[in-house]
Amino acid sequence: MIAQLTGTVQHVGLDAVVLMTGGLGWRVMVSPATAQALEGGAEATLHTSLVVREDSLTLFGFRTGDERDVFERLQTVSGVGPRIALAALSVLGPDDLRRAVSTGDLAALQRIPGVGRKSAQRLALEIGDKLGSAAAVEGGPAAGAPEGEAETEVRAALVQLGWTEAVAQRAVDDLAGNGLGASDLLRAALLKLGGRRG
Template sequence: MIAALSGTVVSVSLDRLVLDVGGVGYLVHATPATLSSLRVGEQARVATSLVVREDSMTLYGFGDDDEREVFETVQTVSGVGPRLALAMLAVHTPDALRRAVAGEDLAALVRVPGIGRKGAQRIVLELGDRLGPATGSDDAAAVPASAHDHRGQVVDALVGLGWTAKVADDTVDAVLDAAGESTVAADDVAGALRAALRLLGAQRG
């Protein structure tokens, strides 16, 4: 198993990156939050999970080892594959997922695209306490002010997850209004994205 990769970021798109490791370019799928922290041309380390199928070998990347472990654990639930597991981590931090499962918070789980109420019940039942206790704090929903606006990254990430550009743009506006801010700082893209996904999930419910 390839547990981690360190190298130079060659490219970053909405749902994947290419990392040059010793002259070999590895295509790695990742969450928008993980991708937003990477910069082309810079060195990076991503924790990885290799998913092997009969006709493919796919790498998934994460900001840290804890996120990778949660990704692998949730796939032990029947009906949860790597794509859905990645979507869960796009919407919730690892600790938020732990709290949702431990507290049987079905409303939080159904905010993930692809998970309905029955699927959420199955996740709670089959995971039990296997994710372990919460270990840290979630990203803040509020978005601090900054002279440089990175809202476009948040909008692009939402479009990549399936929402229209108008819905994505309006949702980011709502997140910024709620925070009393007008811009998204470079280091708060992940927090703004999670706040937007929570808002969209609440509207769906």
């Protein structure tokens, strides 16, 4: 099992990065928020989970071991595969997911792309408190790009994900000025927009 990779970020895409380590380029699937936090040419460490299928081996990467553990736990729910588990962590952080499943907050769970009411009920029922209790949030807002630059990056990411320029602009404007870095701002925007594209 490949549990962690440290190397140089060779390429950053919308949902995948290439991490060079030991002369090998590892293609790692990541959430948009994780991709936004990585910079080409910089050194990075990703906590990874290898998903083995009959016809593929796919490596998923996360900023923390906690995110990886939540990703793996989510896949124990029937009907939840790696794509939905990654989408869940794109919309809700690990602690938000813990709160949502432990309190049965179906509305929050239904913000995850691909999760309807029945899937949300299954998540709450089958996972319950297995994700552990929500940890205290450490520190204040994450340090990120200067204000203005983060908003521009997030707006571009939302457009690439399928929202119109106008919808992306409104979502970013509503959240701007809170001192959020690009990754946290993107997560908040995805949470705000849910599955709506109009």
